[in-house]
Amino acid sequence: MIYLEKFERKDYFELINSVKSAKDLMQFGGPEFTFPLTEEQIDKTLSDENRVAFRVANISNGNTIGHCEIYFKDDFAKLGRILIVDENQRGKGIGEQMVTLLLQYIFENRKERNVELNVFDFNIGAQKCYEKVGFTLNPNKKYLREVDGETWTALNMVLNLEEWKGKN
Secondary structure (H helix, E strand, C coil), X not given: CEEEEECCHHHHHXXXXXXXXXXXXXXXXXXXXXXXXXXXXXXXXXXXXXXXXXXXXXXXXXCEEEEEEEEEECCEEEEEEEEECCHHHXXXXXXXXXXXXXXXXXXXXXXXXXXXXXXXXXXXXXXHHHHHHCCEEEEEEEEEEEECCEEEEEEEEEEEHHHHHHHC
Protein backbone atom coordinates (compact mmCIF):
# COMPACT_ATOMS: atom_id res chain seq x y z
CA MET A 1 0.00 0.00 0.00
CA ILE A 2 1.10 3.53 -0.74
CA TYR A 3 0.21 7.14 0.03
CA LEU A 4 0.81 10.49 -1.63
CA GLU A 5 2.37 13.47 0.11
CA LYS A 6 3.33 16.88 -1.19
CA PHE A 7 6.64 16.78 -3.06
CA GLU A 8 9.08 19.18 -1.39
CA ARG A 9 12.63 20.42 -1.84
CA LYS A 10 13.92 17.72 0.54
CA ASP A 11 12.74 15.16 -2.04
CA TYR A 12 14.66 16.65 -4.99
CA PHE A 13 17.90 14.74 -4.46
CA GLU A 14 16.18 11.36 -4.46
CA LEU A 15 14.26 12.18 -7.66
CA ILE A 16 17.32 13.57 -9.44
CA ASN A 17 19.33 10.45 -8.57
CA SER A 18 16.62 8.14 -9.87
CA VAL A 19 16.84 9.56 -13.41
CA LYS A 20 19.97 7.98 -14.91
CA SER A 21 19.85 8.97 -18.60
CA ALA A 22 18.35 11.32 -21.17
CA LYS A 23 16.00 8.52 -22.24
CA ASP A 24 14.87 7.94 -18.65
CA LEU A 25 14.27 11.66 -18.26
CA MET A 26 12.22 11.91 -21.47
CA GLN A 27 10.13 8.93 -20.45
CA PHE A 28 9.55 10.38 -16.98
CA GLY A 29 9.41 14.11 -17.58
CA GLY A 30 8.76 14.78 -21.23
CA PRO A 31 10.40 17.53 -23.26
CA GLU A 32 10.34 20.20 -20.52
CA PHE A 33 13.46 18.78 -18.90
CA THR A 34 17.00 18.32 -20.19
CA PHE A 35 19.44 15.76 -18.86
CA PRO A 36 20.81 15.83 -16.27
CA LEU A 37 17.80 16.83 -14.20
CA THR A 38 18.62 19.72 -11.84
CA GLU A 39 17.06 21.44 -8.85
CA GLU A 40 16.58 24.53 -11.02
CA GLN A 41 14.52 22.59 -13.55
CA ILE A 42 12.36 21.12 -10.78
CA ASP A 43 11.95 24.57 -9.18
CA LYS A 44 10.86 26.04 -12.50
CA THR A 45 8.22 23.40 -13.23
CA LEU A 46 6.89 23.39 -9.66
CA SER A 47 6.60 27.18 -9.62
CA ASP A 48 3.58 26.74 -11.91
CA GLU A 49 0.54 27.10 -9.67
CA ASN A 50 -1.41 24.76 -11.97
CA ARG A 51 0.90 21.84 -11.12
CA VAL A 52 0.70 19.62 -8.03
CA ALA A 53 3.55 17.18 -7.37
CA PHE A 54 3.60 14.25 -5.00
CA ARG A 55 6.13 11.98 -3.38
CA VAL A 56 4.79 8.42 -3.35
CA ALA A 57 5.66 6.51 -0.20
CA ASN A 58 5.24 3.06 1.26
CA ILE A 59 2.65 3.03 4.07
CA SER A 60 4.57 0.45 6.11
CA ASN A 61 7.92 2.25 6.32
CA GLY A 62 7.55 5.71 4.73
CA ASN A 63 10.23 4.99 2.12
CA THR A 64 9.93 6.72 -1.23
CA ILE A 65 8.50 4.52 -3.96
CA GLY A 66 7.95 7.10 -6.65
CA HIS A 67 6.85 10.46 -7.92
CA CYS A 68 3.77 11.74 -9.75
CA GLU A 69 2.17 15.02 -10.77
CA ILE A 70 -1.10 16.54 -11.89
CA TYR A 71 -1.23 19.53 -14.20
CA PHE A 72 -4.49 21.46 -14.51
CA LYS A 73 -5.21 23.25 -17.78
CA ASP A 74 -8.26 24.11 -19.88
CA ASP A 75 -10.76 22.14 -17.75
CA PHE A 76 -8.53 19.06 -17.97
CA ALA A 77 -6.42 17.37 -15.34
CA LYS A 78 -3.33 15.87 -16.89
CA LEU A 79 -1.47 13.13 -15.06
CA GLY A 80 2.23 13.01 -15.64
CA ARG A 81 5.71 12.39 -14.40
CA ILE A 82 4.63 9.06 -13.00
CA LEU A 83 7.72 7.22 -11.87
CA ILE A 84 8.33 4.18 -9.72
CA VAL A 85 11.93 4.78 -8.69
CA ASP A 86 12.85 1.19 -7.81
CA GLU A 87 12.74 -0.86 -11.00
CA ASN A 88 12.19 -4.02 -8.89
CA GLN A 89 8.87 -2.57 -7.74
CA ARG A 90 7.56 -2.07 -11.28
CA GLY A 91 4.91 -4.45 -12.60
CA LYS A 92 3.51 -5.10 -9.12
CA GLY A 93 0.41 -2.89 -9.22
CA ILE A 94 1.97 0.19 -7.64
CA GLY A 95 1.40 2.28 -10.77
CA GLU A 96 -2.29 1.39 -10.68
CA GLN A 97 -2.45 2.45 -7.01
CA MET A 98 -0.65 5.73 -7.83
CA VAL A 99 -3.02 6.60 -10.67
CA THR A 100 -6.07 5.71 -8.56
CA LEU A 101 -4.86 7.98 -5.73
CA LEU A 102 -4.30 10.81 -8.23
CA LEU A 103 -7.83 10.36 -9.61
CA GLN A 104 -9.27 10.36 -6.09
CA TYR A 105 -7.35 13.56 -5.33
CA ILE A 106 -8.78 15.27 -8.40
CA PHE A 107 -12.31 14.02 -7.72
CA GLU A 108 -12.23 15.21 -4.09
CA ASN A 109 -10.35 18.50 -4.50
CA ARG A 110 -10.99 19.86 -7.97
CA LYS A 111 -13.76 20.58 -10.46
CA GLU A 112 -12.07 19.02 -13.51
CA ARG A 113 -13.73 15.79 -14.60
CA ASN A 114 -11.77 15.03 -17.78
CA VAL A 115 -8.36 13.50 -17.19
CA GLU A 116 -5.66 12.69 -19.71
CA LEU A 117 -2.12 11.42 -19.80
CA ASN A 118 0.53 10.65 -22.38
CA VAL A 119 2.49 7.42 -22.59
CA PHE A 120 5.10 6.30 -25.08
CA ASP A 121 3.91 3.61 -27.47
CA PHE A 122 6.71 1.22 -26.47
CA ASN A 123 5.77 1.40 -22.77
CA ILE A 124 3.27 -1.45 -22.93
CA GLY A 125 3.34 -2.07 -19.17
CA ALA A 126 2.29 1.50 -18.42
CA GLN A 127 -0.40 1.42 -21.12
CA LYS A 128 -1.88 -1.75 -19.60
CA CYS A 129 -1.76 -0.15 -16.14
CA TYR A 130 -3.67 2.91 -17.33
CA GLU A 131 -6.21 0.75 -19.17
CA LYS A 132 -6.80 -1.27 -15.98
CA VAL A 133 -7.67 1.94 -14.17
CA GLY A 134 -10.09 2.95 -16.94
CA PHE A 135 -8.16 5.11 -19.41
CA THR A 136 -8.82 4.64 -23.11
CA LEU A 137 -6.70 5.54 -26.09
CA ASN A 138 -7.48 8.87 -27.76
CA PRO A 139 -6.65 8.10 -31.42
CA ASN A 140 -6.85 11.80 -32.39
CA LYS A 141 -3.87 12.94 -30.34
CA LYS A 142 -0.22 11.81 -30.64
CA TYR A 143 3.08 13.55 -30.07
CA LEU A 144 6.51 12.91 -31.52
CA ARG A 145 9.53 13.40 -29.27
CA GLU A 146 13.20 13.36 -30.22
CA VAL A 147 15.64 11.77 -27.79
CA ASP A 148 19.22 10.64 -28.45
CA GLY A 149 18.66 10.59 -32.22
CA GLU A 150 15.48 8.52 -31.95
CA THR A 151 11.88 9.57 -32.57
CA TRP A 152 9.40 8.36 -29.94
CA THR A 153 5.62 8.45 -30.28
CA ALA A 154 3.59 9.51 -27.25
CA LEU A 155 0.02 8.26 -27.19
CA ASN A 156 -2.75 10.17 -25.45
CA MET A 157 -5.16 8.41 -23.10
CA VAL A 158 -8.33 9.85 -21.56
CA LEU A 159 -10.77 9.17 -18.75
CA ASN A 160 -13.94 10.83 -17.49
CA LEU A 161 -13.92 11.00 -13.69
CA GLU A 162 -17.71 10.78 -13.31
CA GLU A 163 -17.78 7.55 -15.33
CA TRP A 164 -14.76 6.23 -13.43
CA LYS A 165 -16.31 7.02 -10.05
CA GLY A 166 -19.53 5.28 -11.11
CA LYS A 167 -17.62 2.08 -11.86
CA ASN A 168 -15.57 2.23 -8.67
